[in-house]
Amino acid sequence: MADKKEKLFSDFSPVSTEQWMEKVTADLKGADYEKKLVWKTNEGFKVKPFYRMEDIEGLATLNALPGEYPYLRGTRKNNNWLIRQEIRVTDPKEANAKALDLLNKGVDSLGFSINAKELSAEYIATLLEGVHAPAIELNFSTCQGHVVKLAELLVAYFDKKDYDVKELRGSINFDYYNKMLTKGKEKGDVVQIAKALLEAIQPLPYYRVLNVNALTLNNAGAYISQELGYALAWGNEYMQQLTEIGIPAGLIAKRIKFNFGVSSNYFMEIAKFRAARMLWANVVASYKPESLSDCENRGPNGECRCAGRMQVHAETSSYNLTLFDAHVNLLRTQTEAMSAALGGVNSMTVTPFDKTYQTPDEFSERMARNQQLLLKEESHFDKVVDPAAGSYYIENLTVSIAKQAWEIFLKVQEEGGFYAALKAGSVQKEINETGKNRHKAVAQRKEILLGTNQYPNFTEAANGKTPVGSTCCCGGNDNCEKDVQTLNFDRASSEFEALRLETEASGKRPKAFMLTIGNLAMRQARAQFACNFLACAGYEVVDNLGFPTVEEGVEAAMKAKADIVVLCSSDDEYAEYAVPAFKALNGRAMFIVAGAPANMDELKAAGIENFINVRSNVLETLKSYNAQLLK
Structure with missing residues (x-):
C-alpha cells in the first residue's frame, strides 16, 4: 500500500459552472442572486461569490514573471x-x-x-x-x-x-x-x-x-x-x-x-x-x-x-x-x-x-x-x-x-x-466626499470598526486618553490661510470616540436595562444587539434572562436605577408587550423598542418614540440620546 500512488481526485467528476449555479440558485430559494451574493465594491466594480478557471482565461496578467517588465x-x-x-x-x-x-x-x-x-x-x-x-x-x-x-x-x-x-x-x-x-x-x-x-x-x-x-x-x-x-x-x-x-x-x-x-x-x-x-x-x-x-x-x-x-x-x-x-x-x-x-x-x-x-x-x-x-x-x-x-x-x-x-x-x-x-x-473634493461617505457607512455600521461601532468593550474607559490631533502649517489650528483646499484627516472612528468621550466626561454614565420577554431566541438576539448598540456611546448595559410580565421587568429596571429600558422580544409579540411596558414605565426612564415591528406606526401613535434596529444610524441615534440623557 505504501508504494501505491493514488490520484486523490480521480474518483470525483468535474463540476461545471452551470452546475454550481444550479446549486446556488436552489439554495437561494428564490432570492435574487445579484442582490444576495454579488458584492459591488466602493470602487464601482462587482465581485462574484466564486471564481473559476474560465474567469482568468485571456488575462494578459498571467504572462508576467517576477522581476520582469x-x-x-x-x-x-x-x-x-x-x-x-x-x-x-x-x-x-x-x-x-x-x-x-x-x-x-x-x-x-x-x-x-x-x-x-x-x-x-x-x-x-x-x-x-x-x-x-x-x-x-x-x-x-x-x-x-x-x-x-x-x-x-x-x-x-x-x-x-x-x-x-x-x-x-x-x-x-x-x-x-x-x-x-x-x-x-x-x-x-x-x-x-x-x-x-x-x-x-x-x-x-x-x-x-x-x-x-x-x-x-x-x-x-x-x-x-x-x-x-x-x-x-x-x-x-x-x-x-x-x-x-x-x-x-x-x-x-x-x-x-x-x-x-x-x-x-x-x-x-x-x-x-x-x-x-x-x-x-x-x-x-x-x-x-x-x-x-x-x-x-x-x-x-x-x-x-x-x-x-x-x-x-x-x-x-x-x-x-x-x-x-x-x-x-x-x-x-x-x-x-x-x-x-x-x-x-x-x-x-x-x-x-x-x-x-x-x-x-x-x-x-x-x-x-x-x-x-x-x-x-x-x-x-x-x-x-x-x-x-x-x-x-x-x-x-x-x-x-x-x-x-x-x-x-x-x-x-x-x-x-x-x-x-x-x-x-x-x-481634494473627490477624496473628502469619499471620506464623508465612509464616515456615514461607519455611522450606519455598513463599515465595521471592531470595538468602536460594533462589539465595544462594555467596561472600557478612556481614563484621560484623548485623540492626537494634527496641526496646520501655522502650528496651531486649521484656520490659517490656505492657497488650495486641503484633505480631511478625521479617522473613521473619530465621531464615535467623541461621543463616548462626551459620555465619560459628563460624569453621568447612563444605565440601559434590557427588558427581555417572550420568544427566547428573539429576546436574546435583540438584547445582544441593543447592548452592543448602546455600549458604543459608553453606556452601562444590563442584560437579563427574561421576565414573566412587562410589569415585573419595569419594576426590576427601576430597582436597578435604569436610565433606559429596552424592550427585547419578537416583532409579533411587540403588539402585546410594547404599549403595556411603555405605560408601566410612565416616563420614569427612556423607553426603547429593539427592532422594527410591522406595527411601528401604531406604537408611535401610542407615544413610543425610540426604536433601534439594523437600519438605524447608530451614531446619530446615540447623539440624540446623549443630548437627552447627559443634561
Whole structure:
C-alpha cells in the first residue's frame, strides 16, 4: 500500500459552472442572486461569490514573471522587503543611539524626520555615527525648502566616509504636491526645486528623492482605486514637468518613490500593489526612456525598461485606527502588513497601535517592529514571490482595480494633470466626499470598526486618553490661510470616540436595562444587539434572562436605577408587550423598542418614540440620546 500512488481526485467528476449555479440558485430559494451574493465594491466594480478557471482565461496578467517588465509580479526575483521604523529627531545624538539600537533589533530601514533649522555637516555626522550605510536603507524627511541642502550634506558625508555609492540605498522625502494636500500651501517652484535636488543627489545613483505620498490619500479615507489612480497621476506630474525642461525620462523615473497606505481590505490591497507596478511601468514606457550605461533591461526599441520599476514603500493606515479597544489596532495592522508583504512591496512601516492617543512608546514600537519580523521569521512571507499569482479571485481583482484606477488617471490628465487638479480642488473634493461617505457607512455600521461601532468593550474607559490631533502649517489650528483646499484627516472612528468621550466626561454614565420577554431566541438576539448598540456611546448595559410580565421587568429596571429600558422580544409579540411596558414605565426612564415591528406606526401613535434596529444610524441615534440623557 505504501508504494501505491493514488490520484486523490480521480474518483470525483468535474463540476461545471452551470452546475454550481444550479446549486446556488436552489439554495437561494428564490432570492435574487445579484442582490444576495454579488458584492459591488466602493470602487464601482462587482465581485462574484466564486471564481473559476474560465474567469482568468485571456488575462494578459498571467504572462508576467517576477522581476520582469511590466513588473506586475514584482520588481525583483525575491520578496525580501525592508523593515522600516521612523525616528523623529529632536536631538541627533539621542536619535543616533535609538537608530543603533533598532538596527540590532531587526530593522534594516530607518526613516529620520529632521528639524531643518539644525541641518549642518556636524548634525548629519552625529546622527549617522556608527551606522554602516551600505548595509541598510536610510530615508530622510525635512522642510521642503531645505531638501537640496540635505542632499548636499548627505553626499558630502558619504563621500567623506569613502563608501561605494552603488551600495547606498535611501530617499529624501521631497513632495511639493503633498504639502498642497495636507497644508494647503504652495511655496517655491516645484520644477526648480526638483531640478536642483536631482543635481545635488546625482552622486548617489540609488537615492530616490521625488516622492508620491499616496499614503496621504489613504489616511484621508480614499478608496483603493482612488489612491492608485491619483498616485499614478501624481508620479506622472513629475515625469511631465521635468521632461519638459530637458531632464531625461529615465533619470526622473529612477528617482521617484511611491509611498502607499494599506487598508484592511485584505485581498484588494494585494491586488492594488500588483496593479500599481503594471500601470506605472506602462506610464514610464510612454516616455520612451533612453537606456543609460547601467541599464540591463532594454525593450525592443532600446528603451530602458528598468526605469519603470516602481519603488514602493507601504505604511499601514491611520484612517481605521481607534482610541478605544486600541489593541484591536494590532489585528488591523497585521492583516494590512500581510497584504503589503504578499503584494511585493520594497519596504514597510507598521504603524504603532497607540498612535491615535499618544506618541508611540517603546512597547508599541517593539510590537509594530515584531509584526513584520514574525511575517518573515515565522511565517516565511519573504520566501515566496507573488503567491497570489494565478488566483482566480486576485487576478480578477488586479485587472478590475487597474481599470478603475486608469480611468481616474485619464480623468486627471484631461483636467490638465495632477497639479492643475490640485489647484482646482477636484482631487481634494473627490477624496473628502469619499471620506464623508465612509464616515456615514461607519455611522450606519455598513463599515465595521471592531470595538468602536460594533462589539465595544462594555467596561472600557478612556481614563484621560484623548485623540492626537494634527496641526496646520501655522502650528496651531486649521484656520490659517490656505492657497488650495486641503484633505480631511478625521479617522473613521473619530465621531464615535467623541461621543463616548462626551459620555465619560459628563460624569453621568447612563444605565440601559434590557427588558427581555417572550420568544427566547428573539429576546436574546435583540438584547445582544441593543447592548452592543448602546455600549458604543459608553453606556452601562444590563442584560437579563427574561421576565414573566412587562410589569415585573419595569419594576426590576427601576430597582436597578435604569436610565433606559429596552424592550427585547419578537416583532409579533411587540403588539402585546410594547404599549403595556411603555405605560408601566410612565416616563420614569427612556423607553426603547429593539427592532422594527410591522406595527411601528401604531406604537408611535401610542407615544413610543425610540426604536433601534439594523437600519438605524447608530451614531446619530446615540447623539440624540446623549443630548437627552447627559443634561
